[in-house]
Each structure stands twice: as C-alpha cells, then as structure tokens.
Amino acid sequence: MRRPAPARRSAAVKLVGPQQWILLPALAVLAATLLLATPIKVFGLTLPEPVLPMVLAFAWPLIRPSLLAPLALLVVGVMVDLFWGNRLGLWPLGLLSAYAVVLISRPFIAGQDTRFLFAWYSGVAAVAFFIVYLVTSATAGQPPSLIALFFQYLPTILVFPAANWLIERFDDGDLRFR
Amino acid sequence: MSLRESPFENLRVPLGWSAGGALVVAIALAVFLLLSDRSEADEPGHSSARDTFEAGAAPISGIFAAPVRWLGQASDYVDDYFFAVSENRRLREELADLRAERDAVVALRNLNQQYEALLGLRVEPDVPLVTARSVSEARGPFRRARLIDVGRSRGVEVGNPVINEHGLVGRIAGTSGSVSRVLLVTDVTSQVPILIDRTDARAIMRGDGSGNPRLEFARGSDAIQAGDRILSSGDGGLMPRGLPIGVAARGIDGTWRVKLFSDRGAIDFVRVMLFDSFAQLAQGAALDSPPLAGLNTAPPPTPEVSARINDAQGRRRAEEERRAEAERADRERAAADARARAAEASARQGQATDAPPPATGGTTE
Numbered sequence: 035m036r037r038p039a040p041a042r043r044s045a046a047v048k049l050v051g052p053q054q055w056i057l058l059p060a061l062a063v064l065a066a067t068l069l070l071a072t073p074i075k076v077f078g079l080t081l082p083e084p085v086l087p088m089v090l091a092f093a094w095p096l097i098r099p100s101l102l103a104p105l106a107l108l109v110v111g112v113m114v115d116l117f118w119g120n121r122l123g124l125w126p127l128g129l130l131s132a133y134a135v136v137l138i139s140r141p142f143i144a145g146q147d148t149r150f151l152f153a154w155y156s157g158v159a160a161v162a163f164f165i166v167y168l169v170t171s172a173t174a175g176q177p178p179s180l181i182a183l184f185f186q187y188l189p190t191i192l193v194f195p196a197a198n199w200l201i202e203r204f205d206d207g208d209l210r211f212r
Numbered sequence: 213m214s215l216r217e218s219p220f221e222n223l224r225v226p227l228g229w230s231a232g233g234a235l236v237v238a239i240a241l242a243v244f245l246l247l248s249d250r251s252e253a254d255e256p257g258h259s260s261a262r263d264t265f266e267a268g269a270a271p272i273s274g275i276f277a278a279p280v281r282w283l284g285q286a287s288d289y290v291d292d293y294f295f296a297v298s299e300n301r302r303l304r305e306e307l308a309d310l311r312a313e314r315d316a317v318v319a320l321r322n323l324n325q326q327y328e329a330l331l332g333l334r335v336e337p338d339v340p341l342v343t344a345r346s347v348s349e350a351r352g353p354f355r356r357a358r359l360i361d362v363g364r365s366r367g368v369e370v371g372n373p374v375i376n377e378h379g380l381v382g383r384i385a386g387t388s389g390s391v392s393r394v395l396l397v398t399d400v401t402s403q404v405p406i407l408i409d410r411t412d413a414r415a416i417m418r419g420d421g422s423g424n425p426r427l428e429f430a431r432g433s434d435a436i437q438a439g440d441r442i443l444s445s446g447d448g449g450l451m452p453r454g455l456p457i458g459v460a461a462r463g464i465d466g467t468w469r470v471k472l473f474s475d476r477g478a479i480d481f482v483r484v485m486l487f488d489s490f491a492q493l494a495q496g497a498a499l500d501s502p503p504l505a506g507l508n509t510a511p512p513p514t515p516e517v518s519a520r521i522n523d524a525q526g527r528r529r530a531e532e533e534r535r536a537e538a539e540r541a542d543r544e545r546a547a548a549d550a551r552a553r554a555a556e557a558s559a560r561q562g563q564a565t566d567a568p569p570p571a572t573g574g575t576t577e
Contacts, residue, residue, distance in 0.1 A: 065276060068269075071348035072277035073358060073480050074284030077291065081280070083351045099231035104238040112245065116265040117273075118350035119357040119385070119393050123245030130239045137231060169246065170354045174400045179422035182353035 055097055055204045056106050063087050064113055071117065084189035086196075087114060088162065091129045092155050093200040095137040096144060107133055124169055128162035135161055148198055156191045163187055263388035270359055270391045273348045339452060339487040342366050346480045347391070353421035356399040358382070360482060363390045373444075373451040373485045379473030380404070380444060380457045381482050394482065397457070397472065398425055406457060406470075407445040411435050414445055417457065417470055427460065427468040436460050436468050452487060 063086045070081050087110045094103040111126030135158050136143070143154050163183060171177040292299075327333075344360035362368050364387050372384045374394045382402065385395035397404055402419035406427070413435035419425040430436050440460040446453030458470040513521065 068273050068276040068348070069280055071273065071350065072280040072284075073346040073349040074281055076284055076287045080349075080351060085352075095231070099228045101230050101234045104231065104235040108238040108241055111242065116262055117269055117348070118352065118355050119359075119395075120350075120355045121246060122249040122262075123242045123247075124354065126242035127239065127246060130235060130242055134235055134239070137228070137235065140228075166354060170400060176400065176418065176420065178353040178400045179420040182421040182423075186352045 050204060052100075052102050055200075056094070056100070056102055059090060059093075059200060060087075060106055060110050063090060063110065067114060067117065082189040083186055084193050085114075085125065085128075085159075085162075085186065086190075086193060087111060087125070087129050088132060088155075088159050088190050089193055089197040089200065091132040091162070092136055092158055093197045093204075095133055095140055096201050097204045099137060099140070104130060104133060121169075121173060124166055127169065128166040131165050132158045132162040151198060151201070152191075152194050155194050155197060159187065159190050163190075262386065266359060266386070266391045266393060267363075267388045270347045270361060273359070277348070339485045340367075342368060342484045342486060344392075344482055344484055346394075346482060354400065356396040356402075356419065356421060357385065358394045358396065358482075360392050360394055360484070361390065362484060363387050363392050365389050366484075367486050368392050368484050369486075371450065373455065373487060374482050375455060375485060376474050376482050378456070378476045380451075380455045381474045383451070384484065392484070397474075398423060404457070405445045405447040405450070406442050407453075408436055408460070409441040409443055410437070411440075414447065417442070423475065424461070424463060424469040424471060426463070427470060430468065438462060442470050452485070 066086050107129050108126045111129045114125050115122050342362050344362040347359040347361055349358045368387050370384050374381045382394045382396040384392050386393040398419040400419055400421045404417045406417045407414055413432050415427045415430035417425045418428055438461055442457045444451050444455040456473050458472040460468055461471050463469040
C-alpha cells in the first residue's frame with residue numbers, strides 16, 4: 035500500500051494554535067470593550083456596556099479544556115477592571131466562575147443545539163453577575179441597583195451569537211481538540 | 213535514567229484535570245488581587261499600575277473611539293436637522309422666562325453684596341477650573357466612572373469636584389500625569405452631602421449604579437418634596453457649597469432620588485474644580501483678623517485733616533463760649549430787672565403804711 039507523501043499528510047491535518055482561538059478573540063473582545071466605552075450619545079441614548087469577555091468564558095471551555103485559557107481569562111478580566119476602574123480581581127473572579135461552571139458541565143452541554151446553549155449561557159452569565167454583585171455589595175457597603183444590573187446583563191446575554199460563532203468556528207477545528 | 217525511559221513515560225495528566233488546576237490557580241490569583249487592591253482614594257499618594265495603565269489606555273481608547281465619535285456626531289447632525297424648529301420654540305420660551313430671572317438676579321446680587329460688605333462676611337473665593345475631555349466611560353452597575361484627559365500636570369488632585377455646564381458630575385478618584393479618573397455621583401461608592409434648597413434640610417446623596425442616586429438620612433417629615441432643587445451643602449469640606457446637582461423625584465421603589473442636571477448636557481466635556489478642601493480657602497492672616505472686619509476703626513487722620521478738625525473744634529468751642537456768654541448776660545439782665553421791680557414794689561408798700569387811715573361815719577367832699 036502506498037503511503038501518502040509527508041507534505042500532503044500535514045496539509046490534511048488542520049492545526050489551530052492558541053493564538054487563533056485564545057489570543058485573537060481576547061484582543062477582539064478588549065478592542066470592542068474600548069469601543070463601547072466611548073462617551074457619546076447616539077440619538078439621545080448612551081452605548082450599551084455588555085461584559086464581552088463572558089463570550090470567552092463560555093466558549094473557551096467548550097472548544098477545548100486548556101491550561102492557557104483560564105490564565106488568559108484572568109488577564110482579560112484584569113484589563114477590563116483596569117479600564118472600567120473596578121476593584122482589581124472583580125471581573126476575573128466572575129469570569130473564572132463562569133468558566134468553571136462551563137468546564138464542569140462540558141460533558142452535558144457539548145454538542146447541544148443553539149437554544150440550549152443560549153439558555154446555559156444566560157445561566158452562566160447570571161452566576162458570574164451574582165458573584166460580582168455579592169463582592170461589590172460587600173466592598174461598597176450597599177448593593178448596586180438591580181435595574182442597572184439588568185441593563186448590563188441584558189446586552190451581555192444578547193452577545194451570545196458571538197460565543198456561538200466562536201464555538202462553531204473552533205469546535206472540532208483541530209484533531210487534537212477531540 | 214531519563215524520563216522517556218522511566219516507568220512514567222506513558223503517564224499523562226488528563227487535559228480536563230490540568231485545565232482545572234490552571235483554573236484553581238487563576239481563581240486564587242483573582243481573589244488575591246481582590247483582597248490586595250487599594251485605590252488612590254484609600255491611600256492618597258499611592259501610585260499603582262492602575263495609573264500607568266490609564267495613562268496608556270487613554271490615547272489608545274481615543275484612537276479606537278474615533279469612528280464611534282463620528283457616528284455620534286452624525287446622529288447629532290440628524291437630531292439638529294429634524295428637531296431644529298421645536299428646539300427653537302423651546303429655547304424662545306426659556307429665554308422669555310430667563311429675562312425676568314436675570315433682572316431679579318441682578319437686583320439680588322447687588323443687595324447681597326451690600327449685606328456682605330455691611331456684615332464683613334468672608335465669602336468663598338472663585339475656584340479655578342480646568343476643562344477636560346472624557347476619553348472613556350464605564351456605565352455599569354458596579355462602576356460608574358470616566359477617564360478624562362487632564363492630570364497632575366494641570367494641577368488636578370484626588371478629591372477635586374468635577375462639573376459640567378449644568379451641574380455636578382462627580383469627583384476625581386485617581387490621577388496620573390496626564391489622565392484622571394472621575395468617580396461619578398451615580399457610582400455605588402459615591403456619597404455626597406447635599407442640601408434641599410427649599411427647606412435648607414441636609415441629606416446624603418448615595419449612588420447605587422443607576423442613573424438616579426438616592427437621597428438618604430433626610431431630617432424632618434416634610435424635608436423633601438418632588439421638584440425640590442438639590443445643591444451641594446459643602447459639609448465636610450469635600451466640595452464648595454451651592455453646586456447645582458438636580459431635582460428630587462420619587463423612584464419606582466418609593467425612595468427619594470435625584471434627577472441629575474448633568475445628564476442634560478454633553479457627556480464628553482467636563483470641568484475640574486481645583487478645590488480639594490476648605491483649607492485652601494482659608495488664609496492664615498484672614499483667620500487671625502478679628503471678626504466683623506468690616507467694622508474696624510478708621511485709620512489715623514493726616515495733618516491736613518487734623519488741622520481742619522482742630523479748626524472746626526476751635527470754631528465750635530468759640531461759638532459755644534459766645535452762646536454761653538450771651539446766655540449769662542441775659543440771665544444777669546433778667547435778675548437785675550427782677551431786683552428793680554421788687555425794690556419798687558416795697559417802696560410803694562412803705563408809703564402806703566405812713567398815711568392816716570380814712571374816718572369812719574363822716575362825710576367826704
């Protein structure tokens with residue numbers, strides 16, 4: 035039996051490096067966060083402020099459990115805290131909690147349809163917001179407004195299509211991910 | 213024996229377990245950061261990585277935000293085009309109202325200046341302002357803050373109040389050489405002592421991450437009514453008294469809240485008041501001076517004034533002496549007349565006693 039040439043074999047195997055599924059999405063999320071922090075009003079309304087790194091916290095553990103992803107999520111969370119002026123470690127804790135929930139539940143939700151994933155994403159985001167809410171209440175001495183909380187939670191779950199796109203783009207994108 | 217030849221050659225840690233280990237380490241680091249973070253407001257003078265990050269993030273944010281700013285300008289253009297007529301009508305009505313207000317203000321200002329001069333009041337001096345542009349804004353429930361493009365190099369310090377053309381926006385919570393962070397009055401950690409203009413009642417305005425901060429600790433049963441104007445009280449020396457903040461309104465949760473004046477204006481330009489406490493307003497020499505400085509004695513007179521005063525006093529004394537002399541002469545003349553009348557009367561009485569008494573029962577011719 036004739037063996038395929040090494041060059042052709044390497045071309046057939048699709049490899050996805052960490053810079054493609056970790057670094058570039060992280061940079062894109064940070065850039066979008068910078069954009070949405072612009073202090074302008076469009077037709078009398080300010081821009082929404084979703085917690086965009088929630089997309090990464092949901093998609094990364096579903097794509098592949100990784101050593102790098104939690105540390106990258108920590109760095110992204112710290113950058114968001116620095117940029118928004120939060121207490122350092124606030125959003126890293128919330129994002130990593132969401133990551134942990136998805137990582138533990140990965141065997142149950144991998145391969146589910148989009149509606150189920152959206153419901154799970156909403157629940158995971160709620161867990162992260164709840165943790166951040168508790169920490170803020172403890173450090174500030176009073177709880178933040180639940181209405182204001184809802185108006186950040188809503189755009190956060192509305193960016194689910196970005197998380198879904200990321201999962202579909204990289205899930206099974208590399209043989210080693212299986 | 214190398215690892216490749218050892219019995220552990222085929223030992224592999226499952227990927228899930230290694231990811232879990234990394235996750236635990238990352239969470240521990242996040243908790244450590246959370247517990248160890250101290251803001252500049254907590255520790256004044258504390259310069260941190262946060263300052264460096266903000267100094268670097270501001271220009272990058274400006275570049276990223278350029279297309280969004282263009283979008284905002286385009287929407288403003290569309291707004292102006294479609295709403296110019298109604299805006300013009302509203303402004304005419306407002307102008308008619310404000311003309312009467314202006315006349316009243318001019319009269320009251322004049323009267324107030326007279327009272328201040330009369331009472332020798334020490335009024336607060338003008339506070340210098342620095343205009344700044346907002347570079348970015350956090351609008352979430354957990355932090356409401358802005359980055360502005362002025363810093364320590366322009367004299368901005370932690371604690372300086374920040375206003376726009378309509379009212380109070382917040383105060384400086386951190387500053388670096390060229391960038392500062394403004395903690396908005398709506399932030400969950402913001403507390404501002406306020407007064408209600410109608411009743412002069414005091415209260416605390418606390419942000420909760422929503423657009424309308426709460427009013428707490430208001431004294432009196434009828435201290436607040438809907439529509440009452442809210443001003444900064446200046447209590448505690450954090451900011452000057454009388455900065456306009458907003459009007460009182462009932463929230464949907466039944467608590468008193470403030471509709472902020474600062475929401476009416478553009479959100480990209482603000483002014484920083486270079487005022488950090490009442491200590492900067494107080495001047496040692498002024499404090500050491502006696503109270504009611506306006507009632508001090510006059511300065512000593514010049515020689516010319518002294519001469520005029522002496523001349524006037526001499527004239528007054530001479531006039532008084534002349535009057536006294538005339539009165540004394542009048543009195544002596546009156547006394548001499550009285551004595552002469554008394555002597556004449558006694559002489560007539562003496563003649564009458566020497567003559568014989570008339571006969572009784574006889575006839576007269």
